[in-house]
Amino acid sequence: MGDVSPAAENPLRTCPALASVSSPALQDLLDAAEARRFAPGALMVRQGDPADGLLILLDGQAHATLRGRDGDHLLARFDAGAVVGEMALVTREARSADVLADSAVRAMFVPAVAFDRLAARHLELATVLTRLVSDRLGHGVRDGFGDKSIEGYRILRCLGRGGMSVVYRA
Numbered sequence: 001m002g003d004v005s006p007a008a009e010n011p012l013r014t015c016p017a018l019a020s021v022s023s024p025a026l027q028d029l030l031d032a033a034e035a036r037r038f039a040p041g042a043l044m045v046r047q048g049d050p051a052d053g054l055l056i057l058l059d060g061q062a063h064a065t066l067r068g069r070d071g072d073h074l075l076a077r078f079d080a081g082a083v084v085g086e087m088a089l090v091t092r093e094a095r096s097a098d099v100l101a102d103s104a105v106r107a108m109f110v111p112a113v114a115f116d117r118l119a120a121r122h123l124e125l126a127t128v129l130t131r132l133v134s135d136r137l138g139h140g141v142r143d144g145f146g147d148k149s150i151e152g153y154r155i156l157r158c159l160g161r162g163g164m165s166v167v168y169r170a
Contacts, residue, residue, distance in 0.1 A: 010023070010026050010027060010030050011030070011058050011108070012026050012029055012030050012033075012056060012108065013026060014058070014080070014081055015056055015081045015082075015083065016081050017081070017082075017083045017128055017131070017132055018056075018083075018128060020124070020128075021122070021124050021125065021128060022122070022124065024122070025118070025121075025122035025124055025125055028118050028121070028122065029110060029115075029118060029125065030108070032110055032111070032114035032115070032117075032118060033056070033108035033109060033110045033114075034108070034109045034110075034111070035106070035107075035108060035109075036055065036106075036107045036108070036109045037104070037105065037106055037107075038060070038062075038101040038104070038105040038107070039101065039104060040101055040102065040103050040104060041100065041101060042100065042101045042105075043098060043099075043100055044062060044084070044099040044100065044101055044105065044107070045064075045084060045085055045095055045097070045098060045099035046095060046098055047065075047066070047067050047094075047095050047096065047097050047098045048094045048095060049094060049095045050088075050094060050095075051085075051088030051089055051091070051092055051093065051094070051095065051112055052088075052111060052112055053085060053089070053109050053110050053111040053112045053114075053115065054083055054084065054085035054086050054088075054089055054109075054110050054112075054115065055083070055084045055085050055099075055107045055108070055109050055110075056081075056082075056083050056107060056108045056110070057078055057079070057080050057081065057082045057083075057084070057105060057106075057107050058080060058081075058106045058107055058108060059080050059104070059105065059106040060079075060080065060101060060102070060103045060104050060105030060106060060107075061077065061078065061079055061080075061101075061102040061103045061105070062077075062078045062082075062084070062099050062100060062101050062102055062105055063075075063076065063077045063078065063099070063100060063102055064076045064077075064078070064084065064097040064098065064099045065097060065098045065099075065100065066096065066097045066098075067097075067098065075097055077102075078099070083128075083132055084099050085099070086129055086132045086133055087133055088112075089112055089115060089129060090129060090130070090133050115129075153170035154170060155168050155169075155170050156168070156169045156170060
């Protein structure tokens with residue numbers, strides 16, 4: 001291999017969320033992924049669509065917007081190395097937000113079925129997914145649960161976050 005960097009061998013190695021994942025798990029993830037490209041302004045993930053997989057941004061910037069009853073709300077901004085679409089994989093509910101490309105984006109798409117198979121084989125991938133979801137919930141009045149209905153309750157907003165939980169008004 002000579003002068004080839006680890007990132008050139010496996011571009012997923014540059015993703016901070018996957019930094020602790022073993023090389024065999026990363027290689028299996030890369031083998032299961034499909035390359036995707038998005039032009040500036042392109043819709044990468046559509047709120048309400050089925051949970052078909054997640055995206056790992058290799059280059060570019062994007063943002064997530066929640067379309068709620070009271071208008072649109074910016075949830076997050078993403079740079080290269082970010083993972084998006086993780087919430088739908090955990091909840092198996094429809095996508096909770098739109099993700100739009102702010103610049104040209106190069107990404108890897110990992111289908112849900114492939115991710116499930118790999119997470120069963122490499123438990124560290126399931127841990128990464130759980131950590132991503134927990135890190136993104138409760139950091140503002142709006143998050144990925146905003147306006148969702150769960151067992152007959154509609155989530156209105158996040159009230160607060162502690163060391164062990166996130167509390168929502170429903």
